Structures are given as structure tokens and as C-alpha cells.
Amino acid sequence: MRYIFGSDIGGTTVKLGLFDEEGNLLEKWEIPTNKENKGESVPGDIADAINKKIEERKIDRADVIGLGIGVPGPIKSDGTVLMCANLGWGIFNVNERFSKLLGFPARAANDANVAALGEMWRGGGKGCNSIVMVTLGTGVGGGVIVDGRILAGEHGAAGEIGHMRVNDDETRLCGCGGHGHLEQYASATGIAYLATEAAKKNPGSKLASFEKITAKDVFDCAKEGDETALGVIDEMSRILCLALSHVAAAVDPECFVIGGGVSKAGQILIDSLKKHYGPNLLNALQETDFRLATLGNDAGIYGCARMVLDVR
Amino acid sequence: MRYIFGSDIGGTTVKLGLFDEEGNLLEKWEIPTNKENKGESVPGDIADAINKKIEERKIDRADVIGLGIGVPGPIKSDGTVLMCANLGWGIFNVNERFSKLLGFPARAANDANVAALGEMWRGGGKGCNSIVMVTLGTGVGGGVIVDGRILAGEHGAAGEIGHMRVNDDETRLCGCGGHGHLEQYASATGIAYLATEAAKKNPGSKLASFEKITAKDVFDCAKEGDETALGVIDEMSRILCLALSHVAAAVDPECFVIGGGVSKAGQILIDSLKKHYGPNLLNALQETDFRLATLGNDAGIYGCARMVLDVR
Numbered sequence: 309m310r311y312i313f314g315s316d317i318g319g320t321t322v323k324l325g326l327f328d329e330e331g332n333l334l335e336k337w338e339i340p341t342n343k344e345n346k347g348e349s350v351p352g353d354i355a356d357a358i359n360k361k362i363e364e365r366k367i368d369r370a371d372v373i374g375l376g377i378g379v380p381g382p383i384k385s386d387g388t389v390l391m392c393a394n395l396g397w398g399i400f401n402v403n404e405r406f407s408k409l410l411g412f413p414a415r416a417a418n419d420a421n422v423a424a425l426g427e428m429w430r431g432g433g434k435g436c437n438s439i440v441m442v443t444l445g446t447g448v449g450g451g452v453i454v455d456g457r458i459l460a461g462e463h464g465a466a467g468e469i470g471h472m473r474v475n476d477d478e479t480r481l482c483g484c485g486g487h488g489h490l491e492q493y494a495s496a497t498g499i500a501y502l503a504t505e506a507a508k509k510n511p512g513s514k515l516a517s518f519e520k521i522t523a524k525d526v527f528d529c530a531k532e533g534d535e536t537a538l539g540v541i542d543e544m545s546r547i548l549c550l551a552l553s554h555v556a557a558a559v560d561p562e563c564f565v566i567g568g569g570v571s572k573a574g575q576i577l578i579d580s581l582k583k584h585y586g587p588n589l590l591n592a593l594q595e596t597d598f599r600l601a602t603l604g605n606d607a608g609i610y611g612c613a614r615m616v617l618d619v620r
Numbered sequence: 621m622r623y624i625f626g627s628d629i630g631g632t633t634v635k636l637g638l639f640d641e642e643g644n645l646l647e648k649w650e651i652p653t654n655k656e657n658k659g660e661s662v663p664g665d666i667a668d669a670i671n672k673k674i675e676e677r678k679i680d681r682a683d684v685i686g687l688g689i690g691v692p693g694p695i696k697s698d699g700t701v702l703m704c705a706n707l708g709w710g711i712f713n714v715n716e717r718f719s720k721l722l723g724f725p726a727r728a729a730n731d732a733n734v735a736a737l738g739e740m741w742r743g744g745g746k747g748c749n750s751i752v753m754v755t756l757g758t759g760v761g762g763g764v765i766v767d768g769r770i771l772a773g774e775h776g777a778a779g780e781i782g783h784m785r786v787n788d789d790e791t792r793l794c795g796c797g798g799h800g801h802l803e804q805y806a807s808a809t810g811i812a813y814l815a816t817e818a819a820k821k822n823p824g825s826k827l828a829s830f831e832k833i834t835a836k837d838v839f840d841c842a843k844e845g846d847e848t849a850l851g852v853i854d855e856m857s858r859i860l861c862l863a864l865s866h867v868a869a870a871v872d873p874e875c876f877v878i879g880g881g882v883s884k885a886g887q888i889l890i891d892s893l894k895k896h897y898g899p900n901l902l903n904a905l906q907e908t909d910f911r912l913a914t915l916g917n918d919a920g921i922y923g924c925a926r927m928v929l930d931v932r
Binding site for chain 1: 697750766771775777778779780781784862863865868872874
């Protein structure tokens, strides 16, 4: 039996997974992310955790195919991390560092891209070869998979769709310092903002009864038929679909896979996106499917495993 | 010595090229495109022209590596043409049809994508592996090259950037039936429209003295310092760069290569695009270069040759 390790590095924890070579997840666990000293102990901590698991399970090291790594920052296709504000890392080659530490091949990519690969392989995008993953959480992230491979981009920034400028007239600042960016409307925070504004204008809406409206409140009220909440979802969908139509003009994917906390809204979100997507587009592109992500926080470790299988 | 043929099928003529295996263009010629009977004679006509050349040059068929074909319509990465309004073709596999006719490997792709590949290989994008080609002509076309390969897209429509919706408020209709599309502002026709509107508001501009303003007039006047013409180029650049910033968020290319008739304006266009590009973008993406295409109408046959070399 042969094995693959996946390690998805987050700002608070590192998610680890052990897979067999068919891609079945045998075990998953977590270790804390130690951000002290510019995150310099992170590679060693991960190597220790993996070595411990190898020992515990009495795995022959020769049977380990490799390690996949998801990194929270832009990273080039050769494994060079360029900037990793979340961890404090400088510029170095992550593949080389981990291979040296562990003695078997290691391959790293951006965490959003790795999650996209995982969803394509074993999640919402199963059966597809080319997807765009859209993560609607606190911010908006994305990952582009073409012909089964991650599109990393020259500056490691392909799929960074959250900061597409979709509204020139916006005066509020985005977290990045720009304004009118996609994540100001389509993230959980963005939806809450749109809803708060809408509630002010529609005091009869149930939304107006919340002290602090969350994205979940908006979808819950919409499911109950609240017109104002439905209007907010329409607005958010219109803006998101305009941005996704631009992405489709560039890469023409088989489907969009929608993940992140906001995607817990489920089918109501998918239906709204399908409704707003077509009118922006050439006929050829209107058939693109929308699906929900299914792997949640495990998408990253699945994608890590797939990366290792791809280069084997 | 070994040979490659390239054939770039246009609505009026088919451009043909004979290359050696280093990719040097040995000879180029044209035949008319016969669009009668839904273009059914086109494959045979091309095969005849190639067979004639093989005979004329006394080439051993065993020394022909293959034929690359540029098709004016969406085509999948396996060579299936989906719709080819320009020629009248139905759905069939172009690779198979031509291989059967000629007895050596054939590989087809969309003409804009093939031109992009040619520019990456031997033209304005030389030295790069990942480019986005932007063709500013009567319309606006595009092609995306990632890691040296054409990104075809699921519906063969990747890089079809001309119909990105960049202005919701536009009332004029685009040729495709939509409105507010990129090519309504950044094509030669679009620039002429912007200039005509601007000239009405600025009767003192030299632009107001033309009976019918062309894109070339706009750039000529701008080079002479005409403020109104400079304003038109600013407006066109602002809109084009917004669209290209969206494309960059998806694919993060090394550079944009600008071709088509409008690109004859030269450095003034590149400078204007560089000026308007950065502010739309995350820092990581602001370094993306802008270059002029250099191969003109030969870009397609060069791209055809490169496709054949890639699959050898």
C-alpha cells in the first residue's frame, strides 16, 4: 500500500491528511500554526507531525509518494512563495524546503487553488476537468483549474477574483485599499452590508428587526419570502455573475463551484446565480453550470493529495 | 530536413505556410476560401494546396511532421468545431478530417488562439510562456496562452473578451445583440464612435474637421497633441484596462500582447494602457507587461506550426 500526505496551512491551524493512492482519506488531524519568528518553524512542525504519523502507523518511507502543501499566499508554479503576509514567510521554494525536510517529493500551491483542485477531484466539481472555484467567506477567493491542473499565474495570483473592480462609483474602501471590489458585495460581509442598507430603506422587512444582520439572516429571511432579503440576494448575484462572466470570457470553464460559508445557503444561491449569469454572455458560454462545493474544510487536503498524484 | 505546414482559415482567404522544424517560415502563400455549400470544399482545397506544395518541393511525405489549422470559430481542445458561422461548417472533428485527407497528424484550434500562440512563440510575446493576446480590429478578439499552450475552454470560447460587459448603462447594441460590450469601445469602430461623440462636444478639435473619423485619425491627432483625441484614447484605455484587469484576475499572464489594426498606433497606445492598467489591480498583478504584436497576419501560421511542434 502506498500513501500521500496533504497539509493545508491556515493562519491558525495546519490541516493534515493521510491518503491512500486511490485518493481515499484515511485519517485527518490538525496542528497549530506557529506564526512566531515569521512562521519559520511551520515547515519543521509539519515535517514532525508527518514523521510522527509515519512512525505511529509503521509506514515504510519508501511507500510515501509525496506531500502536497497548500500555502495561504501567492505561489508560483515552481513552488516559489512570493509573499505570505498570513505567516510572515519571505521568498523561498516551498517544494525544495519540504522535500529536503522529509526525503520524499513535496509540491506546494496556493491554498485557494488547492481547494479548487480538491473540489474538482472529489467535491462539487467531480466529473469536470476545468472549473472555477468561488469561495464566498469573510472575503471572496477563487481558484482556476484547467484540464485538471491548477492555473497558478505568473505572479501566483490567478483566480484572485475578490478584488475585481465591479463598481467604479463605490466610495467605501475595500480591505485592500481599493474600492468597488467584488468582495465588498459578494462576501458574507458584503452581503451583510447590502442588507443593512436595504433594511434602512425597507423598515417593514424582517431584516430591519435584526440588531446586526448577517449573511445567514439574509438567506433565512429570503427562504421565508422576505422581499427585501430576496432583493439583496438578487443584487449580490447580479454583481457576482457579472464578475464571473468576465472570468468565463477568459477561461471558459465547465462549471463554477461555489464554496465558503455563504454557500451554506444552498440551492437558493445556486438558483439565483443561474438566473443572473446568462444575460451577460455569448451563447456559447451560457451553458456553464453552477454547483455547490461539498468538501468544506477538507477541500484543501484533497487538492494536496491530487497534486502529488498528478506529478507522480 | 523535416517540415510543418500551417493553415490559417479566414473568411476570404486561407493563409498557408511551410516551416522547417526549427520554426523558420520557408514560404507562405494563400488560396481563396470557398464558402459555397457551407464551406464543404475548404478541407479538400487546403489538402490539395498542401499536396501540390509537397510535390513541387519534392518533399518526402514521411518528413512532414504535421499540419496546424486555425479555424474562425469556437473549437474544443480535441479539435471539435462547434459552430463556425464564418464558413458555414457544422459540428465535426477538424483534426480527424484533415489527418485522414493528408495522412499525417493535424491539429486545429481557434484562429485567435492560434495567433496568440504565434505571437508568444515568435512575436511580441517572445520569451514569455503565458500571455493574453488582445486583437483590436473591426471587433475585439483575444487568446489566452498558459504555460506555452492554448487555453481553449470548455465551449471553445476562452479568450473571447470582445463581449465582456463593461458598461451596464450603454443603450447602443453590440453586433452580438448585447450592449455595453468591450468591443463597442476598444475596437476600431468603437474608438471611431467615441471620437465622433467627443468631436460633437469639442468643435475646436481637429477631430471635428473629419467627415467620418477613423481610429487612425484619432491616434494621428493625439500624436499632434489634440486634447480631444487624447481624451478619447484615455477613455478607450480606461475601459480596455478595466476588462484586462478582470482577465488578469482570472489568469494572471506575464504580459498582454496588443495586435490588430488599432495596434498600428504603436507606443502611444501601449503607454496609455500601462497608465490605466495598474490602479484596477492588486499589487501582485500590477507588473504585467504590455507589448505590441509583431507578426501581423502571419501570427496565425506561426501558431499553427507551434501547435504541431508541441504535440510531436
